[in-house]
Amino acid sequence: MKDAKTFKVKNICCIGAGYVGGPTMAVIAKYCPDINVFVVDIDKQKISNWNNKDLNKLPVFEPNLDQIIEKCRDKNLFFSHEIEKYISIADIVFISVNTPTKVRGFGAGKASDLKWVEACARQVANFARNHTIVVEKSTLPVRTAEVIQNILEIAQRRTKENNEAPTFDVLSNPEFLSEGTAINDLKNPDRVLIGGNNNKAIKTLSAIYENWVSKDKILETNIWSSELAKLTSNAFLAQRISSINSISAICESTGADVREVSRAIGKDTRIGSKFLDSGPGFGGSCFKKDILNLVYIAKFYGLNEVADFWESVVNINTWHQSRISQLVIKNLFGTLAGKKIVILGFAFKANTNDTRESAAIQICKDLINEGANLIINDPKVSSNQITHDLEMEQLNTKLEENSFYNNNGLGSWSFSKNIDIEIFEDAYAVLVLTEWPQYSMINWKKIAKKMIQPGWIFDSRSILDSEEVKNAELNLWRVGDGS
Numbered sequence: 001m002k003d004a005k006t007f008k009v010k011n012i013c014c015i016g017a018g019y020v021g022g023p024t025m026a027v028i029a030k031y032c033p034d035i036n037v038f039v040v041d042i043d044k045q046k047i048s049n050w051n052n053k054d055l056n057k058l059p060v061f062e063p064n065l066d067q068i069i070e071k072c073r074d075k076n077l078f079f080s081h082e083i084e085k086y087i088s089i090a091d092i093v094f095i096s097v098n099t100p101t102k103v104r105g106f107g108a109g110k111a112s113d114l115k116w117v118e119a120c121a122r123q124v125a126n127f128a129r130n131h132t133i134v135v136e137k138s139t140l141p142v143r144t145a146e147v148i149q150n151i152l153e154i155a156q157r158r159t160k161e162n163n164e165a166p167t168f169d170v171l172s173n174p175e176f177l178s179e180g181t182a183i184n185d186l187k188n189p190d191r192v193l194i195g196g197n198n199n200k201a202i203k204t205l206s207a208i209y210e211n212w213v214s215k216d217k218i219l220e221t222n223i224w225s226s227e228l229a230k231l232t233s234n235a236f237l238a239q240r241i242s243s244i245n246s247i248s249a250i251c252e253s254t255g256a257d258v259r260e261v262s263r264a265i266g267k268d269t270r271i272g273s274k275f276l277d278s279g280p281g282f283g284g285s286c287f288k289k290d291i292l293n294l295v296y297i298a299k300f301y302g303l304n305e306v307a308d309f310w311e312s313v314v315n316i317n318t319w320h321q322s323r324i325s326q327l328v329i330k331n332l333f334g335t336l337a338g339k340k341i342v343i344l345g346f347a348f349k350a351n352t353n354d355t356r357e358s359a360a361i362q363i364c365k366d367l368i369n370e371g372a373n374l375i376i377n378d379p380k381v382s383s384n385q386i387t388h389d390l391e392m393e394q395l396n397t398k399l400e401e402n403s404f405y406n407n408n409g410l411g412s413w414s415f416s417k418n419i420d421i422e423i424f425e426d427a428y429a430v431l432v433l434t435e436w437p438q439y440s441m442i443n444w445k446k447i448a449k450k451m452i453q454p455g456w457i458f459d460s461r462s463i464l465d466s467e468e469v470k471n472a473e474l475n476l477w478r479v480g481d482g483s
Contacts, residue, residue, distance in 0.1 A: 016096035125155030174230035180351030195226020248480030258480025283348025337371035345434020
């Protein structure tokens with residue numbers, strides 16, 4: 001960090017203590033012990049959870065994250081809601097806040113809502129005191145950096161009269177994290193992308209990563225290429241998932257097995273084997289949002305055919321989730337009214353407690369609307385989160401009547417913290433929606449004795465031993481299995 005071509009960095013401030021900000025700053029703190037890292041957020045409860053002595057109560061679950069927090073917290077890693085204080089002393093400010101899809105107004109349903117990014121830029125403009133490198137860490141539309149730069153330049157002009165004008169550089173440093181493996185992704189990245197116009201600022205940020213990442217993995221681009229590369233990366237990955245899920249439907253109709261098809265095409269070095277596992281559809285905070293953002297950008301520039309292509313990736317994903325719901329209804333004799341169904345998994349993937357855009361949300365809503373009574377289990381997702389996602393309170397079994405459900409002709413749901421055999425009592429079906437390893441170790445012969453026959457197991461993740469399920473005299477549907 002003493003290189004004359006870089007700025008000296010003593011303090012880093014990250015605005016946003018979520019799935020990206022928390023883990024990323026923890027890893028920076030681990031490998032840069034001489035730098036103080038401050039993670040700030042307006043959500044005081046979230047900050048309190050990050051500071052909780054019980055590491056099981058951290059707001060973000062990622063394997064090995066708790067170990068880093070335990071080692072670095074209150075040494076050179078700090079969590080606070082004092083945003084102004086830590087912006088004012090920061091040499092680098094990372095903007096790592098949510099950029100949800102707009103729900104109303106121009107671009108609703110596709111464009112990103114940048115209100116939190118703009119608010120952060122204005123906070124930096126108001127509170128920064130010296131030269132500050134502002135880093136876009138959130139996934140943002142192309143040319144967002146221009147908006148941030150304009151806000152910061154206004155602040156510079158306003159304070160010049162007092163000879164106290166802070167100066168700024170804006171960089172794009174998108175995250176490429178896969179939830180469930182985020183810590184390993186941060187420690188051993190495929191690449192670190194830094195986009196900007198000021199070489200000294202780029203080298204300063206690069207020097208931080210060079211504490212644990214080899215230089216050949218650090219890519220420098222202009223700022224617009226960096227922003228677009230993030231959207232494109234997620235779009236390509238999501239496209240692979242939609243592609244293999246579309247093939248899984250063909251497999252089921254033709255007698256093929258999607259696992260065998262995936263293995264065969266994955267051996268082609270031009271294609272590769274990653275992201276060729278069929279499942280209930282992609283979820284998480286980025287894929288759908290980023291593709292729709294790409295669609296919006298394409299339409300904005302009059303590239304309607306390009307927009308239609310990428311929008312079809314999202315449409316296939318939505319169709320595939322609906323297809324699974326319809327298969328459950330079909331195989332349970334066309335009606336779910338009053339039938340108990342056990343749902344195994346609610347997070348969008350294993351090893352995370354994130355449910356954003358999880359396929360389980362829409363599938364569970366579909367089943368409840370058909371009158372099913374769901375028992376939902378997930379080892380990391382709380383009942384409060386499920387309540388929020390389903391927009392529906394769980395069934396209160398202590399009440400003799402639950403008039404809300406009865407009067408509306410809906411099914412219900414309730415949460416089970418454990419997967420004890422009792423939850424399968426009188427169940428008509430079991431759906432595996434998240435690939436938690438404990439689900440693959442269930443004793444299906446014991447379960448079969450508790451279920452209503454003919455009992456159905458729907459394995460959307462291909463994690464169960466098909467022979468074991470069939471030997472228990474249970475019916476099995478496995479995604480993409482045409483046998």
